[in-house]
Structures are given as structure tokens and as C-alpha cells.
């Protein structure tokens with residue numbers, strides 16, 4: 227009696243593959259196997275066992291199991307099966323996303339312990355002319371213990387020198403030291419909660435209450451982190467695992483440091499800057515059921531936890547939780563599903579929760595806990611609109627804004643200037659002939675980067691040298707228009723020559739570790755001006771920043787993207803929230819050309835929930851999410867006609883009943899990297915209906931032959947709709 231299994235591969239295929247299991251092999255779902263595939267072999271993951279043999283078909287044998295245990299435990303498999311259906315993404319790719327890169331490639335699921343070396347034999351056995359080998363031998367013999375290869379290479383010795391000694395038997399492999407046995411640091415006691423924090427903390431559901439989602443609405447600087455810390459300390463069992471999702475770890479290294487101070491080695495981190503062996507190590511700790519508290523970005527939601535009992539999603543509104551390509555999952559929503567699978571509570575924290583979450587709290591699907599006081603003596607900052615329509619501006623800054631910066635610096639404090647574009651200026655224009663420089667591959671203008679004299683496209687990797695003359699008519703009246711962070715930095719350095727101006731954007735923080743250096747300068751507390759993009763709005767805790775200037779608030783007010791107002795208000799409140807977090811009061815100046823805009827006026831009252839309520843009412847009136855479920859079918863091809871034709875075809879195939887379909891329409895940036903992009907928006911009052919339609923549609927489209935060069939993909943719960 228033969229037994230068969232169904233196997234998923236790491237390929238964009240909406241199907242599984244049947245194989246036969248040799249008699250001497252036992253396989254369970256979640257196990258990695260090697261299988262013959264075409265003329266090659268491939269790594270596969272067992273999804274189902276005991277499956278029937280298809281008629282008239284002889285199945286090939288599985289070659290081997292890569293390990294005797296499932297790399298993906300039951301709960302993770304269930305999560306990913308659900309996610310593949312929900313996001314309409316091929317199951318194989320979803321499953322492999324949950325493996326560290328080394329395991330995707332078929333490497334062994336164990337840590338390579340690095341060999342350490344100790345001396346053997348006599349120094350005199352090494353010829354005198356092999357000077358470096360002798361030095362290496364002498365250095366090793368002076369060490370108290372065997373030394374790992376890396377330390378030897380770090381001392382400036384070469385692998386060839388080490389190998390020569392090894393081959394001559396003059397060094398031998400010593401005892402191996404486990405990779406991650408760092409000593410447990412001294413743990414600090416948790417700081418006591420303030421009365422308001424205590425109240426919020428007690429209102430959060432304990433693990434015994436099973437699966438519940440709670441929105442912790444805590445204003446900026448209210449000390450949500452302290453509440454999480456106490457929650458973990460009180461409710462996480464000694465053998466339990468916890469997941470704390472954060473938007474971006476590199477931006478706020480102090481958050482991890484704060485967790486480490488209280489939980490020591492129990493803290494592990496997960497983010498994109500880890501190398502392959504760090505990833506494997508942490509992944510194995512989780513898979514082995516070690517009681518870690520994992521602080522991680524989006525993809526940490528896919529890790530193979532086996533004892534997960536506490537979940538927190540910090541800054542739950544942050545758009546970085548949504549994967550922007552391929553398997554377009556939301557880390558936040560996967561975390562919620564996990565909590566449901568594990569029957570445990572999950573806390574979503576934010577000062578500016580997403581409208582989805584506010585709506586869920588209003589309708590009672592989520593609990594709501596409010597924390598509306600700042601910690602300690604800090605008070606929420608006063609927000610003031612400054613209409614700049616008829617004011618002279620210097621580098622985008624009004625006189626009153628510059629004066630406020632001067633006062634702030636004179637008082638020994640720090641100012642933060644928020645600009646929503648990196649580079650020097652978003653447009654270069656000729657004042658004689660009107661020429662602007664555009665990307666040859668995209669429907670966008672090139673951004674001028676003055677520091678490295680380049681014109682760059684922010685939508686593809688195109689760049690070219692900047693010129694002083696108009697490339698079209700050679701006129702010298704070729705000028706930058708609008709503000710970027712570099713330009714604001716220059717203006718501020720001119721205006722305040724004795725004060726350090728620190729620019730924080732993607733360009734200034736590219737080198738690994740450079741953001742830490744910049745943040746340390748700010749945290750020293752000495753007067754300075756910070757200039758930067760969204761990066762500065764997120765989660766930072768600068769005690770001495772008392773003034774925030776928003777150079778231009780108008781970007782999101784009139785966008786075609788229905789989420790733009792929500793994102794604008796969230797960014798403005800978050801960036802404002804960096805002011806006055808310490809003992810000193812904070813002040814915010816928002817420059818705008820639309821000081822009568824209701825959204826901006828509501829912002830000045832400083833209350834997020836009423837604004838969210840207003841925005842939700844508008845969404846409801848226009849039948850938009852969260853009042854309907856939304857998905858976008860995107861297509862791109864060598865021509866716009868091809869993209870539109872494909873979507874037209876898809877539209878005709880979708881059952882129209884119970885579905886609103888908009889489009890097909892070209893995307894806002896219709897051409898990007900020479901691909902012509904269009905989209906079809908699908909809306910339905912029920913998720914189930916939308917999911918059914920989508921899975922039929924994707925299956926049909928998948929089986930049909932599409933024109934060469936055409937690519938399509940589905941985005942469920944899209945964040946970008948332009």
C-alpha cells in the first residue's frame with residue numbers, strides 16, 4: 227500500500243504537486259523534502275499526506291526528507307493556508323516566505339558552529355621564512371582558549387596561513403563554543419506606572435480571557451511602551467513566547483534597548499538588516515519553543531512560534547505592516563489571526579489608529595482602552611496653523627517659523643523641521659522655455675539631489691548628472707522649484723550658522739548604523755535643528771525637542787487616493803507628537819496654503835478620535851473601506867492598451883452580482899520603469915463574497931494564456947489605491 231503526499235514549491239504556481247512516499251519514509255505536513263522536479267531536484271514542503279493517486283498516473287518518489295520534523299509547525303501552516311486564500315497568493319510562495327533564506331535553499335536546519343583553533347606541535351616545525359605562520363602560531367599559543375576562525379582573520383592572518391598550519395598538523399580544532407551563549411545581563415526593575423497607565427494596564431484583557439483584540443489608543447508620549455512592558459511582565463508565562471511587532475527597528479533602536487533592560491536575553495529581534503545566519507539562529511530559537519519575546523518588523527508575523535501567548539502590535543496604523551509586492555500580506559492582520567488560532571489576546575497600540583481599527587472598536591469587535599495623558603509632567607503640544615499663501619518664504623520657511631526656531635535655540639532647546647520630500651528640490655524648471663526634467667522611463671519628474679549633483683527618479687533607479695543649464699534651450703535660468711530636505715538643511719545652516727543642522731532621510735542614513743550616530747547627537751540634548759522626512763515622525767523619544775515645524779501640510783489634502791487624508795493626519799499628529807515629550811512644553815507650527823481646511827482645523831484641537839469619526843463618516847457615505855471590502859487587480863505590460871485590455875477581460879469574467887467594480891483605469895503614475903500600469907478596483911459589502919469572486923477569477927486568469935510581457939497581481943485590502 228503506497229502513500230502519497232501533496233507538496234508545495236517556492237514558485238508562483240497556484241497548484242500543488244503529488245508525489246509518492248517511499249516505504250521507509252514517514253512524512254508529516256510542514257516537513258521539508260527533496261523531490262525530483264523536471265530534470266532537476268527541488269526543495270518542497272509537504273502540505274497534505276495520505277492523498278489519493280490521480281487516475282492513470284504514476285507518481286514519482288520523494289527523494290528524501292531534509293529533517294525528521296516539520297519545519298513549519300501546525301499553527302504556522304494553518305496561518306499560512308489562511309493567508310494564501312485571503313490574499314489570493316500561491317500557497318508555495320507563502321509557505322517559503324516563512325522560512326529563513328538558508329532553509330529555502332535547502333540548507334540544513336542547524337547552526338553551523340564555527341571551528342575554533344588551538345596550537346599543536348612545536349614552533350620550530352614551521353620554516354623560518356613562513357614568518358606570518360609563525361606569528362599566527364605564537365599568537366594562538368598565547369591565548370587562554372581556542373580561537374574561532376573569525377578572530378584569527380580579524381587579527382589580519384589569512385585563511386591560507388591557517389590552512390597551511392592545519393595541514394601540517396600544527397594547529398588543531400579546539401572545543402566549539404555555542405554561538406549564542408552570551409551571559410545574562412543584570413536586569414532592571416520596571417519603572418512604576420503612572421496612575422493613568424495603571425488604569426489602562428488594568429483594563430487590558432489577561433490571557434485567561436482567550437482571543438480578544440484590544441485597541442490601546444494612547445496619545446503620543448503617553449508611555450504605551452511602559453504599558454506593554456508591564457503587560458508582558460505580569461501576563462507572559464515563563465515558558466511562553468511573545469511577539470511585539472514594530473514598524474521599523476532600525477529607526478528606533480532605543481525601543482529594543484528598553485525591552486532588553488528588563489527582559490535581557492529573552493529579547494530577540496527580527497528585521498531586514500539581519501544576515502542569513504542571524505536569521506537562522508533566531509528562527510531556530512522560535513521553532514524550538516524557546517520562551518523568547520520577539521521584537522520584529524512585518525515578517526516576524528510569519529515566524530514558527532509554538533508557544534505564542536502574548537501579542538502586541540505597536541503603531542498599528544503604520545503602512546509598513548503591509549507588504550508592498552508579491553505576497554501582499556498585512557503583518558498586523560496576520561498577528562490578529564494568530565491570536566485567534568492560539569486563543570490569546572492581542573493588543574494594537576497607536577496614537578493614530580487606522581480607520582479600520584477605530585471602526586472595529588466602535589462596532590464592538592475590538593475592545594478600546596484609552597490613555598489620554600502624557601507620562602510624567604509632559605503636556606500635549608499646542609498646534610498652530612500658519613497660512614503661508616501671501617507670506618515671503620525662505621527655503622519654504624516663513625518668518626514666524628524662523629523666529630520660533632531662533633527662540634527655541636536661544637532657550638537651549640531643539641527644533642524639528644518636517645519636510646515630506648528628500649533631495650534638494652522635487653522639480654528643476656527652466657524659467658525661459660518652461661522645460662522640466664522628466665524621467666525617461668516613468669511619468670514623473672526627476673528630483674534634484676544637490677549633494678551628489680544628480681537628478682534622480684524616485685520611482686525607478688534612473689539617474690543622470692545635474693546641469694546648470696536648461697538641457698532644452700541652454701538658458702541659465704534653470705532653477706529648483708519646491709522643497710526637499712537638502713534645500714531646507716541649506717537654508718537653516720545659513721540662517722543658524724552656529725547650530726548643528728542634522729538631516730535625517732533615506733539618503734543620509736543609508737550606511738549601516740548611521741542613523742544611530744545621528745540620533746545620539748540629538749539625544750545628547752544640545753541645541754540643534756533636525757530636518758527630515760517621515761523617518762522623524764516615527765516613535766522617537768527626544769526629550770529636548772520643543773518645537774516642530776511642518777514645512778508644507780498640503781500634499782495629502784487633495785489627493786486622488788482615498789486614504790491620503792487619513793495618512794496625512796496620522797503623519798501630522800505623529801510628527802507633532804515629537805514636541806514637548808520631556809519636562810518642557812511643546813509647540814507645533816503647521817505651514818499651509820489652506821488654513822481653512824476642516825481637517826487641518828480639527829487637527830489643531832489635538833483630538834484624533836473625533837477626526838477619525840469624521841473621516842469614517844465620509845468613507846461610509848462613499849461606500850469605501852472599512853464599510854466595504856476592497857481588492858485591486860493590477861496589471862502592467864509594454865503598452866497601456868495591453869494592460870487595459872487584460873483588465874477589461876478580467877472585468878467581464880467577474881460575476882457582477884454583489885460587486886462594485888471600478889475601472890479599468892490607468893494608475894496615477896501610469897508608466898513606471900517603462901511598464902504601463904492599470905488597475906481594476908473591486909468592492910463588496912462582504913469579505914466572503916469578495917474572496918469567492920477573487921479566487922474564481924485568479925484561478926481562471928491563471929489558466930489562460932496571457933500576452934507576453936503582461937503581469938498581473940491581486941492586492942487585497944490595498945493601502946495604495948492610486
Ligand SMILES: Nc1ncnc2c1ncn2[C@@H]1O[C@H](COP(=O)(O)OP(=O)(O)OP(=O)(O)O)[C@@H](O)[C@H]1O
Nearest residue numbers: 417418419420446447448449450451452601765767
Ligand atoms: N511610568 C513611567 N515612568 C517614567 N517615565 C515614563 C513612564 N511612562 C513613560 N515614560 C517616559 O515617557 C516617554 C514616552 O513614552 P513612550 O515612548 O513609551 O510613549 P509612546 O506612548 O510610545 O509615544 P509615541 O506614540 O509618541 O511613540 C519616554 O521617555 C518614557 O521613558
Ligand SMILES: [Zn+2]
Nearest residue numbers: 665668683686
Ligand atoms: Zn523613473
